[in-house]
Amino acid sequence: MDEETQLSRKTVLKAALAAGVAAPVALLGGPALARATAAGGVPELTPSCHDDDDPTPPQTEGPYFKPNSPERTNLVTPGTQGTRLTVTGYVFGLACRPVSRALLDFWQADVNGAYDNVGYTLRGHQYTDAQGAFTLSTIVPGLYPGRTRHIHVKVQAPGRPVLTTQLYFPNEPRNNTDTIFDARLLMTVRDNGTAKEAAFDFVLDVPQTPTSTQAPTSTQTSTPSPGGTTWTAGTAYAPGNRVTYASRAYVCLQAHTAQPGWEPPSVPALWRAE
Ligand SMILES: [Fe+2]
Numbered sequence: 485m486d487e488e489t490q491l492s493r494k495t496v497l498k499a500a501l502a503a504g505v506a507a508p509v510a511l512l513g514g515p516a517l518a519r520a521t522a523a524g525g526v527p528e529l530t531p532s533c534h535d536d537d538d539p540t541p542p543q544t545e546g547p548y549f550k551p552n553s554p555e556r557t558n559l560v561t562p563g564t565q566g567t568r569l570t571v572t573g574y575v576f577g578l579a580c581r582p583v584s585r586a587l588l589d590f591w592q593a594d595v596n597g598a599y600d601n602v603g604y605t606l607r608g609h610q611y612t613d614a615q616g617a618f619t620l621s622t623i624v625p626g627l628y629p630g631r632t633r634h635i636h637v638k639v640q641a642p643g644r645p646v647l648t649t650q651l652y653f654p655n656e657p658r659n660n661t662d663t664i665f666d667a668r669l670l671m672t673v674r675d676n677g678t679a680k681e682a683a684f685d686f687v688l689d690v691p692q693t694p695t696s697t698q699a700p701t702s703t704q705t706s707t708p709s710p711g712g713t714t715w716t717a718g719t720a721y722a723p724g725n726r727v728t729y730a731s732r733a734y735v736c737l738q739a740h741t742a743q744p745g746w747e748p749p750s751v752p753a754l755w756r757a758e
Pocket residue numbers: 546548593631634636
């Protein structure tokens with residue numbers, strides 16, 4: 485089975501959104517692009533919004549949230565120190581359609597791991613655009629005792645409950661020891677010169693009516709790639725390991741021990757579809 489026919493309807497819808505085309509079917513003849521990755525710019529699926537996706541998991545708010553943050557997409561001010569970081573992504577509902585005007589309220593530590601609990605440094609809220617997209621300009625947050633590197637966020641579709649969660653960075657040693665770390669909340673991160681670019685897509689528990697534009701439904705099964713084993717919870721995987729899951733082949737991007745809920749389609753920072 486070729487790759488295109490393995491795409492779920494939501495993946496194709498998402499790819500169409502990212503590519504700015506109206507009819508997802510138009511993409512079926514070419515690479516389904518969420519966003520370019522990696523050196524060489526080879527387009528790669530971002531498999532974070534599938535038909536079988538669960539909503540983005542919630543996490544504790546922690547002690548440092550402050551209401552009434554300023555509305556802004558850029559948290560960097562002239563005196564801000566730290567590695568520049570841009571986080572982009574989409575907010576989707578359960579049918580993988582974009583949620584426009586969704587509220588995103590971000591807060592994070594500064595380069596030294598400190599929160600501004602007096603003012604609103606490194607705090608800000610914004611709304612998704614008509615395509616459900618957002619962009620946050622900030623810095624890589626510093627570490628503080630007891631936690632791995634993370635960004636806090638609240639996400640809310642209009643008139644719907646608030647999702648409070650956190651976003652994580654791949655390849656952080658403390659990801660292995662932070663007891664609330666969840667690989668499903670890993671961003672994909674790449675270097676861009678001295679800065680970093682991260683991506684994450686939220687799936688909110690928002691009922692939606694699927695669009696009438698449907699990608700072909702995959703009813704076929706494919707043969708696992710030679711040498712691949714079936715993904716199994718509890719297994720320790722290393723970068724380069726290959727597995728199959730739901731008849732699709734994946735390669736491990738970073739070491740981890742698999743857990744229920746961290747299936748390859750749900751954790752694009754850990755597994756890349758081949
Ligand atoms: Fe925190």
